[in-house]
């Protein structure tokens with residue numbers, strides 16, 4: 001029998017593959033279960049499994065051992081050191097499949113309301129507006145930092161069924177008070193979901209604050225190498241999580257076993273990578289803040305950032321992402337994109353190398369401009385996913401491109 005590693009340290013959980021979900025124990029590295037379906041010894045066993053009397057793998061859209069191992073690992077990491085019921089995790093083909101499965105699992109009806117922030121990852125905003133909004137669910141974009149207003153809204157509007165939070169937010173790096181929002185929501189019988197992609201469970205554990213659903217785009221820091229798309233949902237309520245799993249079964253947002261394997265491979269170095277991402281981002285943010293071409297740097301690690309204290313309270317460190325506004329607006333932004341030689345111009349984040357992008361023309365192009373500006377995603381904002389290279393190479397590249 002594999003040893004249950006839940007009593008081990010955070011780094012040990014990342015690295016160890018001796019989890020109860022392993023169905024074989026001969027290979028050091030878990031194999032890729034490249035199979036669409038699973039077989040039974042006999043008809044009686046098959047009948048028992050299909051009747052729900054016996055647990056077994058049935059079909060790849062339902063389960064696969066290559067998903068199980070990473071689901072168990074990320075559930076352990078999100079619940080690490082917490083005195084809460086053991087979390088469960090469900091792996092998806094993408095962050096968006098995970099997020100949309102959470103909101104669809106709630107069976108929201110026309111007239112129900114989702115309360116959220118205006119500065120979400122652009123595709124999440126687009127998904128809420130179309131998949132829910134066009135079918136009669138109200139999407140209420142409010143400043144989730146204004147807790148007095150949020151309390152008044154919860155008191156006055158009984159149609160609110162979910163508070164959806166992304167913290168730190170993409171790409172403004174605003175932080176939202178997970179504890180305060182979860183507490184308010186619970187008082188009013190409202191569920192909460194938090195996108196923890198930017199932080200990872202190493203830097204932030206939303207379950208510790210009473211959040212119901214934690215989601216990740218595993219495409220980012222958890223995989224860490226930019227070689228697979230994926231998403232995951234973690235929660236402690238077995239009934240709610242069963243509904244999320246049902247969405248995977250019904251909508252087919254299951255990942256490929258190969259992508260699950262790559263995620264399990266990448267997560268082994270999560271702690272080392274996150275520490276270095278944080279070290280480098282702190283240095284790059286401090287350097288950018290002194291640069292004459294830079295109007296403002298958004299990084300909660302800077303004491304001048306309005307969410308610095310909140311980030312200290314709910315995060316271990318400040319993460320590897322920052323954004324900054326250039327004095328020259330859009331033109332200066334485009335000049336910088338074209339000038340960088342080491343930083344890679346691409347839309348993603350959380351990889352070992354440094355990635356740069358321009359939200360107004362890339363990730364947030366589908367978001368209404370007025371809404372985008374209202375929540376700080378200005379035309380000249382540049383997002384930097386600071387990698388784990390020698391930090392001097394990142395700074396030197398930015399310096400020559402800003403010259």
Ligand SMILES: Cc1ncc(COP(=O)(O)O)c(C=O)c1O
Nearest residue numbers: 094095096121170197217219230
């Ligand atoms: C914060 C955040 N959430 C969710 C997503 C969506 O994830 P995916 O691209 O894996 O579907 C992204 C993608 O960039 C993101 O940055």
